[in-house]
Amino acid sequence: MLPLLDEKIRKALEPAFTGKTVIVTVGNPLRKDDGVGVYIGEKLAPVLPPCFRLIQAGFAPERFIDDILSEQPAKVIFIDAASFGGVPGEIRVLTEEEVVSVTLSTHTFPLPVIARIVADATGCEVVFVGIQPEDVSFGEGLSEAVERAASAIVAYLGGLRYA
Numbered sequence: 001m002l003p004l005l006d007e008k009i010r011k012a013l014e015p016a017f018t019g020k021t022v023i024v025t026v027g028n029p030l031r032k033d034d035g036v037g038v039y040i041g042e043k044l045a046p047v048l049p050p051c052f053r054l055i056q057a058g059f060a061p062e063r064f065i066d067d068i069l070s071e072q073p074a075k076v077i078f079i080d081a082a083s084f085g086g087v088p089g090e091i092r093v094l095t096e097e098e099v100v101s102v103t104l105s106t107h108t109f110p111l112p113v114i115a116r117i118v119a120d121a122t123g124c125e126v127v128f129v130g131i132q133p134e135d136v137s138f139g140e141g142l143s144e145a146v147e148r149a150a151s152a153i154v155a156y157l158g159g160l161r162y163a
Contacts, residue, residue: 004089005153005156009092013153015160016125017074019124020051021053021073022068022075023044023048023053023077024055024057024077025040025041025054025055026078026111027039027059027081029058030139032135032139033133033143035140035142036081036142036150037057037079038056040153043150043151044157049157060109062114073124074124075124076124078111078114078115078127079153080129081130081133081136082094082099082133083132084098085132086132087145089132090131091152096116096126099115099130133146
């Protein structure tokens with residue numbers, strides 16, 4: 001399979017067995033690798049299987065809470081850059097506690113708070129997928145390692161075939 005996506009990551013990215021799965025891509029494309037979620041959202045939009053609903057939240061995911069809730073999801077997957085001390089481009093499934101300390105502070109509202117609101121309102125499973133950035137300075141474009149990781153996620157999700 002794809003070398004960047006181990007079994008834990010593939011499982012985290014899979015849709016819920018029953019019900020709708022919402023993917024929320026997060027990031028700021030004006031801070032280089034922090035834009036990885038936005039990049040993934042743009043690439044996923046035309047290829048994402050119908051079992052998913054994509055919400056491209058950019059740098060203000062709190063503005064999309066109502067959109068997420070209106071889907072009554074069984075599962076929500078947040079995809080964002082996360083500085084967890086890994087190798088640039090490394091992909092990890094993060095716990096809510098880890099997200100508090102490793103996500104980049106370009107979001108107005110912390111992702112775990114948004115996730116808790118969504119989980120409490122819907123009872124859904126919430127998953128955080130983080131990608132280790134290499135460079136989050138001001139500018140556009142992803143580093144090679146982060147773009148490779150993003151492409152692996154897009155290829156995997158775009159290739160899933162569920163009824």
